[in-house]
Amino acid sequence: MITLASDFGSPYPAAMKGVILRRSDARLVDVSHTLPRGAIRESAFWLRETWPTFPLATHLAVVDPGVGTDRDVLVGAAAGHTFVGPDNGLLLPAARRVAADTDGAIDWYHADPGDPTSTTFHGRDVFAPLAATVHETVKPAGPDALASLNRLTPTEPTVGLRLPEARVENDRAEGEVLAIDDFGNAITNVPGTVLDGRGTIRVNDDRVPVGETFAAVAPGDPLVTVGSHGYVECDVNDGRGEEWFGLTVGDTVCLDIG
Amino acid sequence: MITLASDFGSPYPAAMKGVILRRSDARLVDVSHTLPRGAIRESAFWLRETWPTFPLATHLAVVDPGVGTDRDVLVGAAAGHTFVGPDNGLLLPAARRVAADTDGAIDWYHADPGDPTSTTFHGRDVFAPLAATVHETVKPAGPDALASLNRLTPTEPTVGLRLPEARVENDRAEGEVLAIDDFGNAITNVPGTVLDGRGTIRVNDDRVPVGETFAAVAPGDPLVTVGSHGYVECDVNDGRGEEWFGLTVGDTVCLDIG
Amino acid sequence: MITLASDFGSPYPAAMKGVILRRSDARLVDVSHTLPRGAIRESAFWLRETWPTFPLATHLAVVDPGVGTDRDVLVGAAAGHTFVGPDNGLLLPAARRVAADTDGAIDWYHADPGDPTSTTFHGRDVFAPLAATVHETVKPAGPDALASLNRLTPTEPTVGLRLPEARVENDRAEGEVLAIDDFGNAITNVPGTVLDGRGTIRVNDDRVPVGETFAAVAPGDPLVTVGSHGYVECDVNDGRGEEWFGLTVGDTVCLDIG
Numbered sequence: 001m002i003t004l005a006s007d008f009g010s011p012y013p014a015a016m017k018g019v020i021l022r023r024s025d026a027r028l029v030d031v032s033h034t035l036p037r038g039a040i041r042e043s044a045f046w047l048r049e050t051w052p053t054f055p056l057a058t059h060l061a062v063v064d065p066g067v068g069t070d071r072d073v074l075v076g077a078a079a080g081h082t083f084v085g086p087d088n089g090l091l092l093p094a095a096r097r098v099a100a101d102t103d104g105a106i107d108w109y110h111a112d113p114g115d116p117t118s119t120t121f122h123g124r125d126v127f128a129p130l131a132a133t134v135h136e137t138v139k140p141a142g143p144d145a146l147a148s149l150n151r152l153t154p155t156e157p158t159v160g161l162r163l164p165e166a167r168v169e170n171d172r173a174e175g176e177v178l179a180i181d182d183f184g185n186a187i188t189n190v191p192g193t194v195l196d197g198r199g200t201i202r203v204n205d206d207r208v209p210v211g212e213t214f215a216a217v218a219p220g221d222p223l224v225t226v227g228s229h230g231y232v233e234c235d236v237n238d239g240r241g242e243e244w245f246g247l248t249v250g251d252t253v254c255l256d257i258g
Numbered sequence: 259m260i261t262l263a264s265d266f267g268s269p270y271p272a273a274m275k276g277v278i279l280r281r282s283d284a285r286l287v288d289v290s291h292t293l294p295r296g297a298i299r300e301s302a303f304w305l306r307e308t309w310p311t312f313p314l315a316t317h318l319a320v321v322d323p324g325v326g327t328d329r330d331v332l333v334g335a336a337a338g339h340t341f342v343g344p345d346n347g348l349l350l351p352a353a354r355r356v357a358a359d360t361d362g363a364i365d366w367y368h369a370d371p372g373d374p375t376s377t378t379f380h381g382r383d384v385f386a387p388l389a390a391t392v393h394e395t396v397k398p399a400g401p402d403a404l405a406s407l408n409r410l411t412p413t414e415p416t417v418g419l420r421l422p423e424a425r426v427e428n429d430r431a432e433g434e435v436l437a438i439d440d441f442g443n444a445i446t447n448v449p450g451t452v453l454d455g456r457g458t459i460r461v462n463d464d465r466v467p468v469g470e471t472f473a474a475v476a477p478g479d480p481l482v483t484v485g486s487h488g489y490v491e492c493d494v495n496d497g498r499g500e501e502w503f504g505l506t507v508g509d510t511v512c513l514d515i516g
Numbered sequence: 517m518i519t520l521a522s523d524f525g526s527p528y529p530a531a532m533k534g535v536i537l538r539r540s541d542a543r544l545v546d547v548s549h550t551l552p553r554g555a556i557r558e559s560a561f562w563l564r565e566t567w568p569t570f571p572l573a574t575h576l577a578v579v580d581p582g583v584g585t586d587r588d589v590l591v592g593a594a595a596g597h598t599f600v601g602p603d604n605g606l607l608l609p610a611a612r613r614v615a616a617d618t619d620g621a622i623d624w625y626h627a628d629p630g631d632p633t634s635t636t637f638h639g640r641d642v643f644a645p646l647a648a649t650v651h652e653t654v655k656p657a658g659p660d661a662l663a664s665l666n667r668l669t670p671t672e673p674t675v676g677l678r679l680p681e682a683r684v685e686n687d688r689a690e691g692e693v694l695a696i697d698d699f700g701n702a703i704t705n706v707p708g709t710v711l712d713g714r715g716t717i718r719v720n721d722d723r724v725p726v727g728e729t730f731a732a733v734a735p736g737d738p739l740v741t742v743g744s745h746g747y748v749e750c751d752v753n754d755g756r757g758e759e760w761f762g763l764t765v766g767d768t769v770c771l772d773i774g
Contacts, residue, residue, distance in 0.1 A: 001279070004766055005269070009698030011521070011548035011562050018569030020518070020544070028545070029279070029286070032269035034351030037699070053276030053382065065754060068729030119728045121744030124569065182267030183295070212377045228379030235288050238296055238323060259537070263527070287537070287544070290527035304527050311534030311640065440525030441553070470635045471584030486637030494553055496581060 001057040001165070002135050005047060006123060007032035007038060008062070015121070016060070016128040023132035026058070026139075035180075038065040040090050042249050044161055045095035045179045045187075049139045049229050051081070052101070058138065061085040068119035071125060077135055077143035078106040084131040086122075089161025107143065109152035132135040166190040172256030178231070184240025185233045186247040192226030194257050202256035203234055203245060208222050214238070224255075259315040260393050263289035263305060264381060265296060274318070274386040277419070278376035281390035284397075294437075296323040297453070298348050298508050302419055303437045303445075305352035307487050309499070311340070316396065317441070318389040319343040320515070326377035331384060332418050333392060334362040342389040344380075347419025365401065367410035425449040429516030435509045436489070440497025443491045444505040450484030452515050460514035461492055463504060472496070482513075517573040521547035522639060523554060524578070532576070532644040532734060533642040539648035542574070542579035542655075552695075554581040556606050558765050559632050560677055561695045561703075567597070567743050568617070574654065575610070576647040577601040584635035589642060590672050591650060593659035594622040602638075605677025611676075623659065625668035682706040687774030693767045694747070700756025701749045702763040708742030710773050718772035719750055719761060730754070740771075 002020060006013055013033045020028065031050050035043040043063040051059050064071075064086040072087035078099035087110065095107045100104045116125035130151075137145050146152055165177030166189045173191040195201065197217060198210045209216065213222040219238035222245065227233035232255065235241040242248065260278060264271055271291045289308050293301040301321040311319050322329075330345035336357035340446040341349045345368065357364045374383035388409075395403050404410055424433030424447045433448040453459065454466045459482060461463065466475065469481040477496035481501065485491035490513065493499040499504065518536060522529055529549045531679040536544065547566050559579040567575050580587075580602040588603035592614035599607045603626065615622045632641035646667075653661050662668055682691030682705045691706040711717065714726045717740060723733065726737040735754035738761065743749035748771065751757040758764065 001513070010550045011566055011699070014519070014547040014566050015543070015569045017545055018566065018571070022571045029272070029275055031272040034268045035280065039503075050269055050272050053273045053280070055276070057278045065728075066731050068730050117742035118742075120730065120741055120749075124744065130677070181270070213324075214378065215324050215327050225378055226376075228376035228382065261530070287530070287533055289530040292526045308527055308530050308534065311538070312529045313534070313538045368721075411706055439528070471582075472636065473582050473585050486634035486640065491636075 001029060001055065002052060002131055003029045003031050003051070003057050003059045004033070005035055005043075005059070005061040006033050006063065007035040007043065008033050008123060012121065015124045019124055019128040020132045023129060023255045024136050026055055026132070026135050029054070029057075031059075031061070034222065035063050036249070038063065039249070040065070040088055041161065041163065042088050044093045045163060047090070048097045049162070051094045052097050056080045058084065058131055058135040060089055060127060060135060062123040063090050063125050064088065064122065067122050073111040073113050073130065074110040074157055075111050075130070075146065075152055076106050077138070077146055078102070078148060079201070080143060082134050082138050082143055082146070084134055085128055086127075087158045089157075089159045092161045093163050107146070107154065108156055109146060110155045113166065114151075119256045164189055173232075173255040173257060175232075175253050176226060177247050177249050177253060180242045182241045182246075185227060185235045186242045186245055187227055188231060188232045188234065188253045190232040190255055192230050192232055194255065195224065195226055195232060197258055203252045204254055206245065221239050259287060259313065260389055261289050261309070261312060261315050261317045262289045262291070263293055263301075263317070263319040264291050264321065265292050265301065266381060268366050270379065270381065273382045277382055278390045281387060282394050284390070284393050287312070287315075289319070290427045291331040292505070293321050296321065297507070298323070298346055299336040299419065299421065300437050302348050302351045303421060305348070306355045306421070309352045310355050314338045316340045316342065316389055316393040318385060319348055320381040320385050321348050322346065322380065325380050328451045331369040331371045331388065332415055333367040333369050333388070333404065333410055334364050335396070336360070338401060339403055340396050340404070342392055343384055344385075345416045347417045349417070350415060350419045351421050356503055365404070365412065366414055367404060368413045370409045372409075380449055422447055429514065431513040431515060433490075433513070435505050435507050435511060438500045438505075438507060442500045443485060443493045444503055445485055445487060446490045446492065446511045448490040448511065448513055450490055451487050452513065453482065453484055453490060454513055462512055464503065469479050517545060517571065518542045518647055519545045519547050519567070519570060519573050519575045520549070520560075521551055521575070522549050522579065523559065524549050524579045524639060525552040528637065528639065531640045535640055535644040536648045539645060540649070540652050542651050545570070545573075547577070549649045551579050552765070554579065555765070556581070557677065557679065558606055558695050560606050560609045561679060561691040563606070564679070567610045568613050570594045574598045574600065574647055574651040576643060577606055578639040578643050579606050580604065582639065583638050587644065589627040589629050590673055591625040591627050591646070591662065591668055592622050593654070593662055594618070596659060598650050598654050598662070600643055600650055600657055602643075603674045605673075605675045608673060608677045609679050623661060623662070623670065624672055626671045628667045630667075680705055684710055687772060689748075689771040689773060690768050691764050691771070693763050693769060696758045696763075696765060700758045701743060702736075702758045702761055703743055703745060703767045704748045704750065706748040706769065706771055708746050708748055710771065711740065711742055712749060714773055720770055722761065
């Protein structure tokens with residue numbers, strides 16, 4: 001199984017699929033091709049929340065504003081999964097989350113990009129064929145077989161990325177918005193546990209109710225929930241939390257939970 | 259085969275797929291993940307028009323504004339197909355349409371939701387694993403095997419839903435807009451047969467031609483057709499009928515066909 | 517394998533899939549269902565750029581503003597691939613590109629459309645079942661077996677289509693915009709080779725740098741690149757080239773490369 005994720009929209013992902021299917025009969029599953037364009041950290045969040053739901057797979061992800069530059073091409077292996085993408089931080093939070101299922105160890109490699117036809121579509125010319133090769137190598141022989149590929153050189157990622165952690169002290173939490181989902185929910189990095197036993201809290205300048213479900217408030221009304229990612233989310237029932245709260249990705253969120 | 263439908267956009271459907279694929283190697287086919295958000299009746303229309311085109315399958319659908327509340331979890335079986343989703347009416351019109359292929363009988367069950375991780379993403383935590391279980395139960399043994407699942411309790415749906423029917427009398431039909439499609443066609447519930455032999459009709463205040471095809475009128479011009487669902491549709495050739503006619507879902511449509 | 521492409525958005529493509537899957541267990545791969553609506557030439561460009569990446573497949577494409585009229589139904593075979601769609605030019609550039617892999621020969625057929633239920637959704641009622649039939653015929657016996665299908669009549673396409681070619685003379689190239697991709701890159705038909713060794717060029721009234729990669733200029737700044745299709749593209753790094761350059765599909769582009 002190969003999962004595919006990108007910020008390509010349509011129809012470029014189909015070219016990646018065609019290239020893969022010339023080399024592999026793997027099942028293909030789309031994670032998303034509308035990842036936030038060029039937004040590595042936000043996309044990394046979505047991969048981290050999605051890849052761990054899958055059975056063993058090769059996970060291909062391309063959000064690559066540096067396409068065609070000398071940024072490296074990264075392959076990883078952890079807990080039986082493999083990862084393929086640009087070495088710009090994109091793969092790291094998800095790979096660490098997947099690796100946490102076992103001992104946390106991740107084997108990283110840089111891959112020779114070969115001689116791509118284009119400088120602007122390495123999804124088609126570099127990453128898709130590489131993902132097919134990784135999948136076909138690992139499928140019969142396991143991830144250790146990657147070490148035998150001449151294209152791959154064991155290394156550490158060149159570019160690091162850690163999603164920021166919120167600070168929680170007594171009755172205050174200070175975090176930031178990691179992502180906005182398609183419903184308009186503003187997903188913070190504040191652990192949902194801070195809401196335990198609270199009826200209302202203040203988010204920046206607004207006091208809003210804590211709800212277990214969106215339907216805890218009337219349609220159009222704001223609330224905070226513990227979202228499906230385990231974090232505090234700023235939501236509106238049947239509406240867009242990002243708009244009501246005036247939040248966008250990267251904004252600071254101060255929660256007064258006293 | 260498991261079909262998937264939701265109003266989740268992206269990338270949440272991928273988490274459902276990952277969860278299913280950990281439990282089943284079923285073929286997965288997307289019906290849509292841009293069903294009208296939170297719009298149960300309109301989504302129910304689209305499921306009804308789409309599910310019957312499929313061979314035997316488990317159909318998973320999640321448009322669930324009551325997620326996390328005590329709304330029930332529904333499983334159905336008819337004509338060899340099975341259905342999984344929230345008990346909010348969403349599944350009913352489609353299930354009845356599928357059941358019409360045989361004797362109309364539908365076996366309904368409430369499912370124990372288990373102990374979902376989240377209160378806001380039952381697609382991932384309740385419905386996807388349930389769909390995998392239903393599929394894996396039915397695949398070898400047929401739909402009657404559902405009765406042996408301890409999680410399921412035979413029952414009737416708690417929440418009913420019937421799509422409204424138009425009134426047709428002599429030269430007048432009064433119906434409403436069931437859905438707007440991605441082309442902007444306003445799909446009414448008035449049977450297309452009322453257009454038989456008509457050259458023009460009046461839709462609310464506008465007299466427009468009856469066409470067999472969009473191309474029956476010039477680009478940008480309005481017309482009514484018998485749409486692919488068998489109903490009168492208010493269209494614009496190479497344009498958006500909903501805008502020209504000023505119609506939105508639920509609006510009343512009076513047709514003067516005299 | 518059957519690839520699917522249309523301008524249908526959602527959920528109409530699912531009805532095509534259901535219809536196919538009742539007749540075939542082929543792997544289904546989406547090329548795109550957001551091809552530019554009703555835009556035959558632009559859609560034909562995208563098919564031409566995408567189909568050749570695939571292994572042997574039946575390629576179904578429906579961008580069909582003449583649905584329900586007496587336009588013909590076209591089936592083609594070349595280089596082991598088969599093509600199904602309306603006879604409006606849509607399939608031709610892609611079929612010729614696929615055929616170029618072998619001797620350039622394409623066998624064309626008109627197909628009896630049968631007696632479709634609807635006049636407005638031949639994707640579901642004509643093209644999807646036809647694609648399934650074509651695939652199931654060709655899979656065991658090869659493309660020559662199409663000649664044995666009573667539904668098919670050998671012929672040439674009724675409607676021709678060739679994508680325009682740019683004129684390149686000395687220091688000037690005059691072409692046009694073939695397509696705008698989801699990134700907002702304006703893809704011209706001017707061969708990328710004209711940029712060889714150039715540092716800047718003039719595009720209509722604007723002098724802009726030539727870059728190998730988007731990142732060759734600062735975010736928000738314009739450039740021209742040799743795009744992944746081999747043509748000159750008018751781009752903005754981390755922005756929308758179509759907006760900066762004021763270009764839309766079909767616009768003339770004059771390049772002064774002196």
